[in-house]
Amino acid sequence: MKMEVEYQEEYIRNSRGVQLFTCRWLPSSSSPLALVFLCHGYGMECSGFMRECGVRLARAGYAVFGIDYEGHGRSKGSRCYIKKFENIVNDCYNFFKSVSVQEEYRTKCRFLYGESMGGAVALLLHKKDPTFWNGAILVAPMCKISEKVKPHPVIVNILTQVVDVIPKWKIVPTKDVIDAAFKDPVKREQIRSNNLIYQDKPRL
Structure with missing residues (x-):
């Protein structure tokens, strides 16, 4: 029961x-x-x-x-x-x-x-x-953060220098986070259909 x-x-x-x-x-x-x-x-x-x-x-x-x-x-x-x-x-x-x-x-x-x-x-x-x-x-x-998902060190260096100026910009170059984190296609679709879950690029 x-x-x-x-x-x-x-x-x-x-x-x-x-x-x-x-x-x-x-x-x-x-x-x-x-x-x-x-x-x-x-x-x-x-x-x-x-x-x-x-x-x-x-x-x-x-x-x-x-x-x-x-x-x-x-x-x-x-x-x-x-x-x-x-x-x-x-x-x-x-x-x-x-x-x-x-x-x-x-x-x-x-x-x-x-x-x-x-x-x-x-x-x-x-x-x-x-x-x-x-x-x-x-x-x-x-x-x-895994080295596999980090941007190139040159990109990281550039972004670090401008973070104080544009901290909220969605410009961090990454692979699709949902695809990378969830292998089950059914789970991926459940996440993508949830409007409360953030699906844009990470903010700077």
Whole structure:
């Protein structure tokens, strides 16, 4: 018998006053075994792309919480423009911590779940407060950018010199990110049909 799952959405504001979208999947008939916090990849979002993950974990008895980074998914901000990576880490940390201190969750173990760039977010969250987390699940984590997908060093040098002038321009020369990251053609089409997922070139 599958456990019933309750889904909730809420908007919060980060320290810079930007409205961020959050969601959660909860086992509706019992207290959760532990808390799982989702960190999505670049250009992705939680409510649709990570829905199956949230539902499966909630059916297994875990409370699952997700947040769309600034400029991602349903959150406000320039689409997929990351001014400072630490802003993403701090926004996630503040939201996850606010959930963890709630009365019904204070005694629960806390786990991070990071996919792709979200793996880097999860690692930095752990580094920020190592004793706070009980563990992490990393799925194809972006621990560094592969040399296979980096532009030629000359191009990187030129772009680095102009980044302060045109930081939001979508001019980073890369292969199609979706084709490179997802081998299953069905999954690719699901992603391409999701309007909340960013599909342009990365911003400078």
